[in-house]
Amino acid sequence: MSQRSERTTAAAGRLDRAKSVDTATKVFVEHRNLLFTVAYEMLGSAADAEDVLQETWLRWVDVDLATVREQRAYLVRIVTRQALDRLRALGRRRESYVGPWLPEPLLTTPDVAEDVELADSVSMAMLLVLETLAPIERAVFVLREVFDLDYDEIAEAVDRTPSAVRQLAYRARSHVAARRPRGVVSQAETRAALGAFLLAVQTGDLQRLLDILAPDVVALSDGGGIKHALPRPIVGADKVARLMSVGWWKHDVERTVELVQINGGPGLLVRVGGEIDGVVAVRVENGHITGAYHVRNPEKLSHMDRETTVSR
Numbered sequence: 001m002s003q004r005s006e007r008t009t010a011a012a013g014r015l016d017r018a019k020s021v022d023t024a025t026k027v028f029v030e031h032r033n034l035l036f037t038v039a040y041e042m043l044g045s046a047a048d049a050e051d052v053l054q055e056t057w058l059r060w061v062d063v064d065l066a067t068v069r070e071q072r073a074y075l076v077r078i079v080t081r082q083a084l085d086r087l088r089a090l091g092r093r094r095e096s097y098v099g100p101w102l103p104e105p106l107l108t109t110p111d112v113a114e115d116v117e118l119a120d121s122v123s124m125a126m127l128l129v130l131e132t133l134a135p136i137e138r139a140v141f142v143l144r145e146v147f148d149l150d151y152d153e154i155a156e157a158v159d160r161t162p163s164a165v166r167q168l169a170y171r172a173r174s175h176v177a178a179r180r181p182r183g184v185v186s187q188a189e190t191r192a193a194l195g196a197f198l199l200a201v202q203t204g205d206l207q208r209l210l211d212i213l214a215p216d217v218v219a220l221s222d223g224g225g226i227k228h229a230l231p232r233p234i235v236g237a238d239k240v241a242r243l244m245s246v247g248w249w250k251h252d253v254e255r256t257v258e259l260v261q262i263n264g265g266p267g268l269l270v271r272v273g274g275e276i277d278g279v280v281a282v283r284v285e286n287g288h289i290t291g292a293y294h295v296r297n298p299e300k301l302s303h304m305d306r307e308t309t310v311s312r
Contacts, residue, residue, distance in 0.1 A: 024065060099222060106304075107262065108307065151169070217290055223297055256270075267281040
């Protein structure tokens with residue numbers, strides 16, 4: 001072959017490669033929000049989910065698209081496997097985490113609340129429940145219960161047989177059902193509980209706090225060893241109310257609180273001196289707060305300055 005022919009062949013190869021990358025990019029962008037949501041629900045960390053998306057992209061762009069029958073399913077398979085690898089590594093890191101670990105909060109778009117099942121699946125309360133599952137169970141639960149993938153698709157994603165996936169799904173559902181909030185709580189009910197909670201904390205009204213807190217309420221705060229936070233969970237309305245009425249709200253700082261959408265539901269964005277200091281999310285049942293989650297670790301607040309779209 002002449003040098004001219006070789007150059008022509010090489011140029012044609014580069015053109016084909018460029019077209020393939022363009023097509024891969026278009027498909028990836030189309031499904032990006034879905035892929036992020038899968039990774040985030042499996043990891044509870046937006047930063048790690050973004051890393052998984054980058055790894056997924058690098059693998060996806062090298063795939064021969066002509067051999068892919070279902071692009072969405074193929075992408076979900078890649079992101080699931082990458083998230084599983086990351087989740088197993090994170091488990092070891094979280095064993096040495098300073099203080100209670102809470103999921104990384106997201107400032108979500110208002111439309112997420114319209115999809116009740118999706119909003120519930122990304123809530124702080126649900127993500128904490130998912131943390132109690134084994135990695136493979138968490139992957140199966142998320143793909144089946146949230147994204148409604150069939151067992152064959154999930155089996156390919158997690159490298160198990162369909163029958164094994166069915167057993168994992170049953171076990172995960174039973175585990176989650178025993179720990180998740182009972183019934184669906186409306187956005188209005190959560191906002192009302194948050195408003196009563198905030199007013200009681202701001203005024204130091206102990207009785208008002210006791211009225212809004214469930215007897216077995218659990219309060220968790222995550223400072224990651226960087227910001228001051230509770231070193232361990234606080235359980236019981238009396239203990240939580242006394243702590244919050246005297247310690248959570250300090251009047252000697254310039255503090256503002258804004259009601260926003262956090263992980264698909266109403267939450268509080270707290271600023272001190274104009275800078276984001278933390279977020280508060282709650283779990284509500286029967287009009288009372290059963291869980292209060294305060295994230296102050298600055299490394300987990302990077303997604304609170306912009307809205308994040310989650311989808312399925």
